[in-house]
Amino acid sequence: GAGVSQSPSNKVTEKGKDVELRCDPISGHTALYWYRQSLGQGLEFLIYFQGNSAPDKSGLPSDRFSAERTGGSVSTLTIQRTQQEDSAVYLCASSLAQLGYEQFFGPGTRLTVL
Amino acid sequence: SQQGEEDPQALSIQEGENATMNCSYKTSINNLQWYRQNSGRGLVHLILIRSNEREKHSGRLRVTLDTSKKSSSLLITASRAADTASYFCATDAHGTYKYIFGTGTRLKVLA
Incomplete structure:
Protein backbone atom coordinates (compact mmCIF):
# COMPACT_ATOMS: atom_id res chain seq x y z
CA GLY A 1 0.00 0.00 0.00
CA ALA A 2 0.95 3.65 -0.15
CA GLY A 3 3.38 5.01 2.36
CA VAL A 4 3.52 8.42 3.97
CA SER A 5 3.62 11.16 1.38
CA GLN A 6 4.68 14.77 1.79
CA SER A 7 4.38 17.76 -0.44
CA PRO A 8 6.07 19.72 -1.77
CA SER A 9 9.35 17.82 -1.87
CA ASN A 10 11.26 21.08 -2.12
CA LYS A 11 10.23 24.60 -1.21
CA VAL A 12 12.28 27.74 -1.68
CA THR A 13 10.84 30.87 -0.17
CA GLU A 14 11.87 34.37 0.75
CA LYS A 15 12.36 35.47 4.31
CA GLY A 16 9.13 36.74 5.78
CA LYS A 17 6.81 34.64 3.62
CA ASP A 18 4.45 32.00 5.00
CA VAL A 19 4.74 28.36 3.93
CA GLU A 20 2.48 25.33 4.23
CA LEU A 21 3.81 21.79 4.27
CA ARG A 22 1.49 18.85 3.77
CA CYS A 23 1.60 15.29 5.09
CA ASP A 24 -0.61 12.37 4.03
CA PRO A 25 -0.20 9.56 6.56
CA ILE A 26 -0.77 5.89 5.97
CA SER A 27 -4.48 5.11 6.01
CA GLY A 28 -5.59 3.89 9.42
CA HIS A 29 -2.63 5.30 11.31
CA THR A 30 -3.93 7.29 14.25
CA ALA A 31 -0.65 8.86 15.34
CA LEU A 32 1.11 11.52 13.29
CA TYR A 33 4.40 13.26 14.06
CA TRP A 34 6.27 16.22 12.61
CA TYR A 35 10.04 16.51 12.96
CA ARG A 36 12.66 18.92 11.69
CA GLN A 37 16.15 17.89 10.63
CA SER A 38 18.88 20.41 9.97
CA LEU A 39 21.82 19.46 7.77
CA GLY A 40 23.88 16.72 9.39
CA GLN A 41 21.83 16.80 12.57
CA GLY A 42 19.37 14.52 14.30
CA LEU A 43 15.63 14.85 14.28
CA GLU A 44 13.99 17.56 16.34
CA PHE A 45 10.47 16.73 17.55
CA LEU A 46 7.93 19.42 16.66
CA ILE A 47 4.37 18.20 17.25
CA TYR A 48 2.38 15.01 17.75
CA PHE A 49 -1.26 14.16 16.95
CA GLN A 50 -3.11 11.11 18.27
CA GLY A 51 -6.66 10.54 17.11
CA ASN A 52 -8.99 13.25 18.34
CA SER A 53 -6.87 14.15 21.35
CA ALA A 54 -5.34 17.57 21.74
CA PRO A 55 -1.97 17.63 19.98
CA ASP A 56 1.32 17.73 21.87
CA LYS A 57 2.82 21.01 20.65
CA SER A 58 5.70 21.07 23.09
CA GLY A 59 8.36 20.88 20.36
CA LEU A 60 7.24 23.82 18.27
CA PRO A 61 10.14 26.32 18.37
CA SER A 62 8.07 29.50 18.25
CA ASP A 63 4.52 30.79 17.78
CA ARG A 64 5.29 31.19 14.08
CA PHE A 65 4.86 27.44 13.80
CA SER A 66 1.46 25.77 13.84
CA ALA A 67 -0.03 22.51 12.64
CA GLU A 68 -3.42 21.00 12.17
CA ARG A 69 -4.75 17.61 11.31
CA THR A 70 -8.10 17.54 9.56
CA GLY A 71 -10.42 14.57 9.97
CA GLY A 72 -7.74 12.57 11.69
CA SER A 73 -5.85 12.17 8.43
CA VAL A 74 -4.00 14.83 6.43
CA SER A 75 -1.84 17.25 8.38
CA THR A 76 -0.53 20.69 7.46
CA LEU A 77 2.45 22.37 9.11
CA THR A 78 2.41 26.13 8.68
CA ILE A 79 5.38 28.41 9.25
CA GLN A 80 4.57 32.10 9.29
CA ARG A 81 7.05 34.88 8.58
CA THR A 82 9.80 32.40 7.72
CA GLN A 83 13.35 33.05 8.88
CA GLN A 84 16.59 31.72 7.48
CA GLU A 85 17.04 29.48 10.52
CA ASP A 86 13.83 27.68 9.53
CA SER A 87 15.71 26.14 6.61
CA ALA A 88 15.72 22.38 7.16
CA VAL A 89 14.10 19.14 6.06
CA TYR A 90 10.67 18.71 7.62
CA LEU A 91 9.74 15.08 8.14
CA CYS A 92 6.35 13.61 8.84
CA ALA A 93 5.77 10.15 10.31
CA SER A 94 2.71 8.11 11.16
CA SER A 95 2.14 5.02 13.25
CA LEU A 96 -0.65 2.71 14.27
CA ALA A 97 -0.71 3.85 17.87
CA GLN A 98 1.09 6.23 20.08
CA LEU A 99 3.50 3.89 21.85
CA GLY A 100 5.29 0.73 21.00
CA LEU A 114 16.52 32.87 1.30
CA SER B 1 18.00 18.97 25.05
CA GLN B 2 18.36 15.65 23.27
CA GLN B 3 16.94 12.62 25.04
CA GLY B 4 19.23 10.27 23.14
CA GLU B 5 22.88 10.68 22.30
CA GLU B 6 24.66 8.23 20.05
CA ASP B 7 28.34 7.49 19.98
CA PRO B 8 30.52 7.41 18.12
CA GLN B 9 29.40 10.28 15.92
CA ALA B 10 31.11 8.64 12.97
CA LEU B 11 32.44 5.15 12.31
CA SER B 12 34.33 3.78 9.33
CA ILE B 13 34.89 0.04 8.94
CA GLN B 14 35.78 -2.52 6.30
CA GLU B 15 33.13 -4.70 4.70
CA GLY B 16 32.67 -7.89 6.71
CA GLU B 17 33.58 -6.30 10.04
CA ASN B 18 31.10 -5.72 12.84
CA ALA B 19 29.87 -2.25 13.71
CA THR B 20 28.76 -1.24 17.19
CA MET B 21 27.08 2.02 18.05
CA ASN B 22 25.72 3.16 21.37
CA CYS B 23 22.86 5.29 22.56
CA SER B 24 22.43 6.92 25.95
CA TYR B 25 19.28 8.58 27.20
CA LYS B 26 18.22 10.58 30.19
CA THR B 27 14.78 9.63 31.49
CA SER B 28 12.92 6.37 32.00
CA ILE B 29 11.38 4.94 28.85
CA ASN B 30 8.71 2.53 27.64
CA ASN B 31 10.68 1.44 24.61
CA LEU B 32 13.63 2.33 22.43
CA GLN B 33 13.80 2.13 18.67
CA TRP B 34 16.64 2.20 16.15
CA TYR B 35 16.27 3.78 12.72
CA ARG B 36 18.50 3.99 9.68
CA GLN B 37 18.66 6.94 7.33
CA ASN B 38 20.33 7.02 3.97
CA SER B 39 19.85 9.30 1.01
CA GLY B 40 18.15 6.65 -1.07
CA ARG B 41 15.45 5.41 1.28
CA GLY B 42 14.98 8.07 3.92
CA LEU B 43 14.32 7.00 7.51
CA VAL B 44 13.53 3.33 8.03
CA HIS B 45 12.66 1.52 11.25
CA LEU B 46 15.09 -1.25 12.17
CA ILE B 47 14.13 -2.67 15.53
CA LEU B 48 12.18 -1.87 18.70
CA ILE B 49 13.13 -3.05 22.16
CA ARG B 50 10.83 -2.65 25.15
CA SER B 51 11.98 -1.55 28.57
CA ASN B 52 11.47 -5.05 30.01
CA GLU B 53 13.65 -6.65 27.33
CA ARG B 54 17.43 -6.89 27.49
CA GLU B 55 18.35 -8.12 24.04
CA LYS B 56 16.72 -8.47 20.64
CA HIS B 57 17.84 -9.82 17.31
CA SER B 58 16.74 -9.17 13.76
CA GLY B 59 18.82 -10.69 10.98
CA ARG B 60 22.31 -9.23 11.26
CA LEU B 61 21.17 -6.74 13.90
CA ARG B 62 21.48 -7.21 17.63
CA VAL B 63 20.21 -4.62 20.08
CA THR B 64 20.80 -4.57 23.80
CA LEU B 65 19.16 -2.39 26.42
CA ASP B 66 20.44 -1.62 29.90
CA THR B 67 17.83 0.43 31.70
CA SER B 68 19.99 0.76 34.81
CA LYS B 69 22.62 2.57 32.74
CA LYS B 70 20.06 4.19 30.44
CA SER B 71 21.90 2.94 27.41
CA SER B 72 21.43 0.76 24.35
CA SER B 73 23.74 -0.64 21.73
CA LEU B 74 23.19 -1.65 18.13
CA LEU B 75 25.50 -4.26 16.65
CA ILE B 76 25.57 -4.90 12.91
CA THR B 77 27.42 -8.09 12.10
CA ALA B 78 29.19 -8.89 8.83
CA SER B 79 28.67 -5.36 7.56
CA ARG B 80 28.05 -4.61 3.90
CA ALA B 81 28.59 -1.49 1.83
CA ALA B 82 24.80 -1.12 1.73
CA ASP B 83 24.82 -0.63 5.51
CA THR B 84 26.44 2.78 4.96
CA ALA B 85 23.97 5.20 6.53
CA SER B 86 23.23 7.24 9.64
CA TYR B 87 21.76 5.33 12.56
CA PHE B 88 19.51 6.95 15.15
CA CYS B 89 18.03 5.78 18.40
CA ALA B 90 14.63 7.09 19.42
CA THR B 91 13.15 6.96 22.89
CA ASP B 92 9.78 7.83 24.27
CA ALA B 93 10.04 9.78 27.49
CA HIS B 94 8.05 7.70 29.95
CA GLY B 95 4.61 9.15 30.40
CA THR B 96 4.60 10.99 27.10
CA TYR B 97 3.72 9.96 23.59
CA LYS B 98 6.51 11.70 21.76
CA TYR B 99 9.73 10.15 20.54
CA ILE B 100 13.01 11.93 20.92
CA PHE B 101 15.75 11.08 18.44
CA GLY B 102 19.44 11.09 19.15
CA THR B 103 22.09 12.87 17.15
CA GLY B 104 22.98 9.79 15.11
CA THR B 105 26.03 7.74 14.20
CA ARG B 106 27.30 8.05 10.62
CA LEU B 107 28.49 4.62 9.55
CA LYS B 108 30.63 4.14 6.48
CA VAL B 109 31.34 0.61 5.29
CA LEU B 110 34.24 0.40 2.86
CA ALA B 111 34.14 -2.25 0.16
Missing part, protein backbone atom coordinates in the same frame (compact mmCIF):
# COMPACT_ATOMS: atom_id res chain seq x y z
CA TYR A 101 4.78 0.93 17.26
CA GLU A 102 7.26 1.81 14.56
CA GLN A 103 6.96 5.11 12.82
CA PHE A 104 6.75 5.22 9.05
CA PHE A 105 8.43 8.29 7.65
CA GLY A 106 7.68 10.32 4.57
CA PRO A 107 10.43 11.51 2.23
CA GLY A 108 10.41 14.98 3.77
CA THR A 109 10.08 18.53 2.51
CA ARG A 110 13.33 20.43 2.07
CA LEU A 111 12.65 24.06 2.99
CA THR A 112 15.10 26.76 1.99
CA VAL A 113 14.52 30.29 3.22
Whole structure:
Protein backbone atom coordinates (compact mmCIF):
# COMPACT_ATOMS: atom_id res chain seq x y z
CA GLY A 1 0.00 0.00 0.00
CA ALA A 2 0.95 3.65 -0.15
CA GLY A 3 3.38 5.01 2.36
CA VAL A 4 3.52 8.42 3.97
CA SER A 5 3.62 11.16 1.38
CA GLN A 6 4.68 14.77 1.79
CA SER A 7 4.38 17.76 -0.44
CA PRO A 8 6.07 19.72 -1.77
CA SER A 9 9.35 17.82 -1.87
CA ASN A 10 11.26 21.08 -2.12
CA LYS A 11 10.23 24.60 -1.21
CA VAL A 12 12.28 27.74 -1.68
CA THR A 13 10.84 30.87 -0.17
CA GLU A 14 11.87 34.37 0.75
CA LYS A 15 12.36 35.47 4.31
CA GLY A 16 9.13 36.74 5.78
CA LYS A 17 6.81 34.64 3.62
CA ASP A 18 4.45 32.00 5.00
CA VAL A 19 4.74 28.36 3.93
CA GLU A 20 2.48 25.33 4.23
CA LEU A 21 3.81 21.79 4.27
CA ARG A 22 1.49 18.85 3.77
CA CYS A 23 1.60 15.29 5.09
CA ASP A 24 -0.61 12.37 4.03
CA PRO A 25 -0.20 9.56 6.56
CA ILE A 26 -0.77 5.89 5.97
CA SER A 27 -4.48 5.11 6.01
CA GLY A 28 -5.59 3.89 9.42
CA HIS A 29 -2.63 5.30 11.31
CA THR A 30 -3.93 7.29 14.25
CA ALA A 31 -0.65 8.86 15.34
CA LEU A 32 1.11 11.52 13.29
CA TYR A 33 4.40 13.26 14.06
CA TRP A 34 6.27 16.22 12.61
CA TYR A 35 10.04 16.51 12.96
CA ARG A 36 12.66 18.92 11.69
CA GLN A 37 16.15 17.89 10.63
CA SER A 38 18.88 20.41 9.97
CA LEU A 39 21.82 19.46 7.77
CA GLY A 40 23.88 16.72 9.39
CA GLN A 41 21.83 16.80 12.57
CA GLY A 42 19.37 14.52 14.30
CA LEU A 43 15.63 14.85 14.28
CA GLU A 44 13.99 17.56 16.34
CA PHE A 45 10.47 16.73 17.55
CA LEU A 46 7.93 19.42 16.66
CA ILE A 47 4.37 18.20 17.25
CA TYR A 48 2.38 15.01 17.75
CA PHE A 49 -1.26 14.16 16.95
CA GLN A 50 -3.11 11.11 18.27
CA GLY A 51 -6.66 10.54 17.11
CA ASN A 52 -8.99 13.25 18.34
CA SER A 53 -6.87 14.15 21.35
CA ALA A 54 -5.34 17.57 21.74
CA PRO A 55 -1.97 17.63 19.98
CA ASP A 56 1.32 17.73 21.87
CA LYS A 57 2.82 21.01 20.65
CA SER A 58 5.70 21.07 23.09
CA GLY A 59 8.36 20.88 20.36
CA LEU A 60 7.24 23.82 18.27
CA PRO A 61 10.14 26.32 18.37
CA SER A 62 8.07 29.50 18.25
CA ASP A 63 4.52 30.79 17.78
CA ARG A 64 5.29 31.19 14.08
CA PHE A 65 4.86 27.44 13.80
CA SER A 66 1.46 25.77 13.84
CA ALA A 67 -0.03 22.51 12.64
CA GLU A 68 -3.42 21.00 12.17
CA ARG A 69 -4.75 17.61 11.31
CA THR A 70 -8.10 17.54 9.56
CA GLY A 71 -10.42 14.57 9.97
CA GLY A 72 -7.74 12.57 11.69
CA SER A 73 -5.85 12.17 8.43
CA VAL A 74 -4.00 14.83 6.43
CA SER A 75 -1.84 17.25 8.38
CA THR A 76 -0.53 20.69 7.46
CA LEU A 77 2.45 22.37 9.11
CA THR A 78 2.41 26.13 8.68
CA ILE A 79 5.38 28.41 9.25
CA GLN A 80 4.57 32.10 9.29
CA ARG A 81 7.05 34.88 8.58
CA THR A 82 9.80 32.40 7.72
CA GLN A 83 13.35 33.05 8.88
CA GLN A 84 16.59 31.72 7.48
CA GLU A 85 17.04 29.48 10.52
CA ASP A 86 13.83 27.68 9.53
CA SER A 87 15.71 26.14 6.61
CA ALA A 88 15.72 22.38 7.16
CA VAL A 89 14.10 19.14 6.06
CA TYR A 90 10.67 18.71 7.62
CA LEU A 91 9.74 15.08 8.14
CA CYS A 92 6.35 13.61 8.84
CA ALA A 93 5.77 10.15 10.31
CA SER A 94 2.71 8.11 11.16
CA SER A 95 2.14 5.02 13.25
CA LEU A 96 -0.65 2.71 14.27
CA ALA A 97 -0.71 3.85 17.87
CA GLN A 98 1.09 6.23 20.08
CA LEU A 99 3.50 3.89 21.85
CA GLY A 100 5.29 0.73 21.00
CA TYR A 101 4.78 0.93 17.26
CA GLU A 102 7.26 1.81 14.56
CA GLN A 103 6.96 5.11 12.82
CA PHE A 104 6.75 5.22 9.05
CA PHE A 105 8.43 8.29 7.65
CA GLY A 106 7.68 10.32 4.57
CA PRO A 107 10.43 11.51 2.23
CA GLY A 108 10.41 14.98 3.77
CA THR A 109 10.08 18.53 2.51
CA ARG A 110 13.33 20.43 2.07
CA LEU A 111 12.65 24.06 2.99
CA THR A 112 15.10 26.76 1.99
CA VAL A 113 14.52 30.29 3.22
CA LEU A 114 16.52 32.87 1.30
CA SER B 1 18.00 18.97 25.05
CA GLN B 2 18.36 15.65 23.27
CA GLN B 3 16.94 12.62 25.04
CA GLY B 4 19.23 10.27 23.14
CA GLU B 5 22.88 10.68 22.30
CA GLU B 6 24.66 8.23 20.05
CA ASP B 7 28.34 7.49 19.98
CA PRO B 8 30.52 7.41 18.12
CA GLN B 9 29.40 10.28 15.92
CA ALA B 10 31.11 8.64 12.97
CA LEU B 11 32.44 5.15 12.31
CA SER B 12 34.33 3.78 9.33
CA ILE B 13 34.89 0.04 8.94
CA GLN B 14 35.78 -2.52 6.30
CA GLU B 15 33.13 -4.70 4.70
CA GLY B 16 32.67 -7.89 6.71
CA GLU B 17 33.58 -6.30 10.04
CA ASN B 18 31.10 -5.72 12.84
CA ALA B 19 29.87 -2.25 13.71
CA THR B 20 28.76 -1.24 17.19
CA MET B 21 27.08 2.02 18.05
CA ASN B 22 25.72 3.16 21.37
CA CYS B 23 22.86 5.29 22.56
CA SER B 24 22.43 6.92 25.95
CA TYR B 25 19.28 8.58 27.20
CA LYS B 26 18.22 10.58 30.19
CA THR B 27 14.78 9.63 31.49
CA SER B 28 12.92 6.37 32.00
CA ILE B 29 11.38 4.94 28.85
CA ASN B 30 8.71 2.53 27.64
CA ASN B 31 10.68 1.44 24.61
CA LEU B 32 13.63 2.33 22.43
CA GLN B 33 13.80 2.13 18.67
CA TRP B 34 16.64 2.20 16.15
CA TYR B 35 16.27 3.78 12.72
CA ARG B 36 18.50 3.99 9.68
CA GLN B 37 18.66 6.94 7.33
CA ASN B 38 20.33 7.02 3.97
CA SER B 39 19.85 9.30 1.01
CA GLY B 40 18.15 6.65 -1.07
CA ARG B 41 15.45 5.41 1.28
CA GLY B 42 14.98 8.07 3.92
CA LEU B 43 14.32 7.00 7.51
CA VAL B 44 13.53 3.33 8.03
CA HIS B 45 12.66 1.52 11.25
CA LEU B 46 15.09 -1.25 12.17
CA ILE B 47 14.13 -2.67 15.53
CA LEU B 48 12.18 -1.87 18.70
CA ILE B 49 13.13 -3.05 22.16
CA ARG B 50 10.83 -2.65 25.15
CA SER B 51 11.98 -1.55 28.57
CA ASN B 52 11.47 -5.05 30.01
CA GLU B 53 13.65 -6.65 27.33
CA ARG B 54 17.43 -6.89 27.49
CA GLU B 55 18.35 -8.12 24.04
CA LYS B 56 16.72 -8.47 20.64
CA HIS B 57 17.84 -9.82 17.31
CA SER B 58 16.74 -9.17 13.76
CA GLY B 59 18.82 -10.69 10.98
CA ARG B 60 22.31 -9.23 11.26
CA LEU B 61 21.17 -6.74 13.90
CA ARG B 62 21.48 -7.21 17.63
CA VAL B 63 20.21 -4.62 20.08
CA THR B 64 20.80 -4.57 23.80
CA LEU B 65 19.16 -2.39 26.42
CA ASP B 66 20.44 -1.62 29.90
CA THR B 67 17.83 0.43 31.70
CA SER B 68 19.99 0.76 34.81
CA LYS B 69 22.62 2.57 32.74
CA LYS B 70 20.06 4.19 30.44
CA SER B 71 21.90 2.94 27.41
CA SER B 72 21.43 0.76 24.35
CA SER B 73 23.74 -0.64 21.73
CA LEU B 74 23.19 -1.65 18.13
CA LEU B 75 25.50 -4.26 16.65
CA ILE B 76 25.57 -4.90 12.91
CA THR B 77 27.42 -8.09 12.10
CA ALA B 78 29.19 -8.89 8.83
CA SER B 79 28.67 -5.36 7.56
CA ARG B 80 28.05 -4.61 3.90
CA ALA B 81 28.59 -1.49 1.83
CA ALA B 82 24.80 -1.12 1.73
CA ASP B 83 24.82 -0.63 5.51
CA THR B 84 26.44 2.78 4.96
CA ALA B 85 23.97 5.20 6.53
CA SER B 86 23.23 7.24 9.64
CA TYR B 87 21.76 5.33 12.56
CA PHE B 88 19.51 6.95 15.15
CA CYS B 89 18.03 5.78 18.40
CA ALA B 90 14.63 7.09 19.42
CA THR B 91 13.15 6.96 22.89
CA ASP B 92 9.78 7.83 24.27
CA ALA B 93 10.04 9.78 27.49
CA HIS B 94 8.05 7.70 29.95
CA GLY B 95 4.61 9.15 30.40
CA THR B 96 4.60 10.99 27.10
CA TYR B 97 3.72 9.96 23.59
CA LYS B 98 6.51 11.70 21.76
CA TYR B 99 9.73 10.15 20.54
CA ILE B 100 13.01 11.93 20.92
CA PHE B 101 15.75 11.08 18.44
CA GLY B 102 19.44 11.09 19.15
CA THR B 103 22.09 12.87 17.15
CA GLY B 104 22.98 9.79 15.11
CA THR B 105 26.03 7.74 14.20
CA ARG B 106 27.30 8.05 10.62
CA LEU B 107 28.49 4.62 9.55
CA LYS B 108 30.63 4.14 6.48
CA VAL B 109 31.34 0.61 5.29
CA LEU B 110 34.24 0.40 2.86
CA ALA B 111 34.14 -2.25 0.16
